[in-house]
């Protein structure tokens with residue numbers, strides 16, 4: 130039974146690879162998603178990718194994933210540090226999730242060190258650059274349960 134993972138990227142990540150390469154690298158989000166899907170397919174995992182600059186759209190996507198996916202990989206971007214709504218949506222649907230950050234948020238501004246999600250995440254990956262997405266897919270393949278609703 131193939132696993133299905135929802136990959137969510139938050140605000141401004143559509144600009145990944147186009148600006149601030151010294152912090153976020155030069156790989157575009159499109160390339161990250163392409164690579165994630167190739168890697169996942171080799172692990173018999175289907176990846177659905179979603180990016181939005183809007184908090185409510187991310188909440189709606191998480192709610193719609195209930196019973197549909199076995200796990201969520203989320204880079205919330207700036208919403209990491211602000212969004213109780215995304216926290217509540219993730220807790221509400223009960224889908225295990227991995228929080229990922231391209232940069233090492235703990236080596237940056239103080240305010241980036243707080244996440245509204247980390248204490249509820251299965252894992253938090255940060256500072257690995259876009260390899261963090263690769264690591265997250267590998268983790269998901271091994272640790273995210275197959276949801277009965279996705280048979």
Ligand SMILES: O=C(O)[C@]1(O)C=C(c2cccc(Sc3ccccc3)c2)[C@@H](O)[C@H](O)C1
Nearest residue numbers: 140141142144148149206207230231232241
């Ligand atoms: O490191 C991350 O992946 C992070 O989640 C990603 C972020 C992020 C995502 C996209 C853009 C930007 S800032 C930016 C804006 C335009 C062009 C390039 C970078 C920050 C930060 O808001 C977070 O604090 C950290």
